[in-house]
Amino acid sequence: MAELRAVGPPPRRTHTIGEVINLLRPEFPDISVSKVRFLESRGLIQPGRSSSGYRVFTDEDVQRIQYVITEQRDHYLPLKVIKSKLSAWDKGKESPVVPDSGPPPEAYFASSGVSLSTREILRSSGLSEELLDALEREGIIDPVELPDGTPVYTDSDLQIARAAHRLLNRGLEPRHLRGIRLAADRQTDLLGQLVAPLLRHRNPDNQRRSSEILADTSEASAIIQETLVRSRLRKLLEH
Amino acid sequence: MAELRAVGPPPRRTHTIGEVINLLRPEFPDISVSKVRFLESRGLIQPGRSSSGYRVFTDEDVQRIQYVITEQRDHYLPLKVIKSKLSAWDKGKESPVVPDSGPPPEAYFASSGVSLSTREILRSSGLSEELLDALEREGIIDPVELPDGTPVYTDSDLQIARAAHRLLNRGLEPRHLRGIRLAADRQTDLLGQLVAPLLRHRNPDNQRRSSEILADTSEASAIIQETLVRSRLRKLLEH
DNA sequence: GAAAACCCTCAAGCTCCGGTTGAACGTCGC
DNA sequence: GCGACGTTCAACCGGAGCTTGAGGGTTTTC
Numbered sequence: 365m366a367e368l369r370a371v372g373p374p375p376r377r378t379h380t381i382g383e384v385i386n387l388l389r390p391e392f393p394d395i396s397v398s399k400v401r402f403l404e405s406r407g408l409i410q411p412g413r414s415s416s417g418y419r420v421f422t423d424e425d426v427q428r429i430q431y432v433i434t435e436q437r438d439h440y441l442p443l444k445v446i447k448s449k450l451s452a453w454d455k456g457k458e459s460p461v462v463p464d465s466g467p468p469p470e471a472y473f474a475s476s477g478v479s480l481s482t483r484e485i486l487r488s489s490g491l492s493e494e495l496l497d498a499l500e501r502e503g504i505i506d507p508v509e510l511p512d513g514t515p516v517y518t519d520s521d522l523q524i525a526r527a528a529h530r531l532l533n534r535g536l537e538p539r540h541l542r543g544i545r546l547a548a549d550r551q552t553d554l555l556g557q558l559v560a561p562l563l564r565h566r567n568p569d570n571q572r573r574s575s576e577i578l579a580d581t582s583e584a585s586a587i588i589q590e591t592l593v594r595s596r597l598r599k600l601l602e603h
Numbered sequence: 604m605a606e607l608r609a610v611g612p613p614p615r616r617t618h619t620i621g622e623v624i625n626l627l628r629p630e631f632p633d634i635s636v637s638k639v640r641f642l643e644s645r646g647l648i649q650p651g652r653s654s655s656g657y658r659v660f661t662d663e664d665v666q667r668i669q670y671v672i673t674e675q676r677d678h679y680l681p682l683k684v685i686k687s688k689l690s691a692w693d694k695g696k697e698s699p700v701v702p703d704s705g706p707p708p709e710a711y712f713a714s715s716g717v718s719l720s721t722r723e724i725l726r727s728s729g730l731s732e733e734l735l736d737a738l739e740r741e742g743i744i745d746p747v748e749l750p751d752g753t754p755v756y757t758d759s760d761l762q763i764a765r766a767a768h769r770l771l772n773r774g775l776e777p778r779h780l781r782g783i784r785l786a787a788d789r790q791t792d793l794l795g796q797l798v799a800p801l802l803r804h805r806n807p808d809n810q811r812r813s814s815e816i817l818a819d820t821s822e823a824s825a826i827i828q829e830t831l832v833r834s835r836l837r838k839l840l841e842h
Numbered sequence: 843g844a845a846a847a848c849c850c851t852c853a854a855g856c857t858c859c860g861g862t863t864g865a866a867c868g869t870c871g872c
Numbered sequence: 873g874c875g876a877c878g879t880t881c882a883a884c885c886g887g888a889g890c891t892t893g894a895g896g897g898t899t900t901t902c
Contacts, residue, residue: 424727427717427758434713438711438713439678439679439711440678440679440680440681440684441679442679445679453762453765455769472833473833473836473837473840475834475837484629487629487630488629488630489630490630490669504827504831518834520830520833520834523826523830524826524827524830524831527823527824527826527827527830528823528827530677530819530820530823531820531823531824531827534797534816534819534820535797536793536797536820540793541827543789543790543793544790544824544827544828544831545831547786547789547790547828548827548828548831548832548835549835550782550786551782551783551786551828551832552831552832552835552836552839554775554779554782555832555836556836556839558773558774558775559839563839563840563842566842571840574840575840577773578836578839578840580769580773581769581770581773581775582829582832582833582836584766584767584769584770585766585770585783586825586828586829586832587762587763587766588743588763588766588767588770588780588783588787589783589786589787589790589825589828590821590825591759591762591763591766592743592763592783592784592787592791593787593790593791593794593821593825594711594712594759594821595757595759596787596788596791597712597791597794597795597817597821598712600791600795600798600802600817601712601802601810601813601814601817603802603805
């Protein structure tokens with residue numbers, strides 16, 4: 365082969381599949397060629413191809429594989445879940461070769477339309493009535509009220525209720541969650557400003573662009589925040 | 604049957620297997636009689652038996668089941684792992700010898716150990732030098748410095764850099780990201796307090812518990828915040 | 843006191859996940 | 873031109889996590 369690379373970015377090192385295995389073998393003894401090919405078939409990695417059809421792995425591809433198998437080993441995550449974590453991470457880089465959108469941007473904000481009664485959300489979340497009340501007072505959960513005053517909860521509320529339950533179980537109290545709500549409020553404001561001009565003149569196209577922008581930016585800011593928190597907590601643990 | 608319970612602690616309520624299912628069904632719609640029996644066969648629960656051979660579940664047994672399926676749902680843990688967590692919990696304080704070498708203790712905070720140079724992170728993130736600088740000034744990214752002053756970036760930094768790039772592309776400016784950093788700081792503090800007592804007396808067990816608590820709570824609070832933001836943005840779009 | 847509803851065990855079966863194996867064939871480097 | 877390495881594709885496999893069904897006992901209800 366003669367992949368001429370006259371001019372261009374730094375001469376990136378690439379590897380064949382066998383080399384990749386040898387690189388990873390020390391850390392992950394049960395890696396195998398077929399496993400790597402399997403991961404590709406499942407869409408977790410997309411190595412390039414040489415003109416003759418051989419897989420060509422960049423260092424980044426190798427890191428990706430490494431990420432996948434550590435998640436498997438350390439957190440027992442199913443490949444599906446790892447894939448979705450990866451694809452959030454991906455969106456950062458890939459962008460030049462995406463002429464039109466794959467997934468509809470609005471899907472990000474789609475709601476299931478499920479609605480729950482107070483009893484149902486209590487049962488489904490495992491929260492007590494008092495705690496649910498407290499969460500509502502903190503603005504963490506806020507159901508819509510029907511004309512007659514009975515509250516109706518969405519599945520977002522349920523998700524929040526469950527996650528809140530986990531926090532409360534660990535010793536946090538409802539008032540501690542206020543900070544989370546405030547952070548969410550501030551983020552909403554920030555991102556909202558980004559699309560405010562568009563929403564001033566509402567039309568289908570602006571609507572579509574707005575939801576695309578919001579989907580993208582809210583995901584990105586969530587990634588930043590979570591990564592920051594995690595790395596700070598890691599330092600805390602390491603002392 | 605006449606399980607006489609002459610004197611004793613509170614008159615414990617007990618349940619048959621069918622009652623247990625009905626109790627749990629709302630929160631876990633895919634629970635089933637056979638599943639509970641299966642869990643017993645795998646040694647995760649040990650309900651008592653009536654004189655006629657029926658399983659008899661105490662409230663504690665029910666909680667145990669609840670714990671098991673929550674771990675499955677929220678953390679995708681295999682039953683084997685849940686079992687070992689349970690038996691550690693069982694022994695109360697006693698859990699000295701983790702018999703198997705298998706799962707490394709809570710590696711949620713594991714880092715890949717990859718480190719990048721300034722050139723590499725610029726190339727991999729697509730950021731310009733000025734923007735990277737700006738992000739560092741805002742504390743969004745902060746590399747360790749080697750004795751000679753050259754910065755070293757981790758893969759967390761890369762992830763953040765990429766996500767930040769997405770935000771900047773959408774028209775945000777570095778200073779806008781300060782809010783995200785502050786939110787992350789506050790969350791770190793909050794969660795850090797939760798484990799502060801444990802970390803005061805460092806020993807392997809406290810260390811392990813701390814990382815478990817932090818992994819769980821940081822995930823849960825991220826879920827709450829993201830769900831909140833998303834549902835607020837949805838409302839914004841709907842007008 | 844009988845029917846209905848509920849419970850039991852045990853073996854077999856089933857789906858999905860995460861790969862492995864093998865056959866048939868192309869390519870690279872010496 | 874040979875051996876090491878790469879490719880595809882279909883078939884197979886072992887384990888996890890249940891489900892189903894047969895055959896039979898118990899408790900509740902009318």
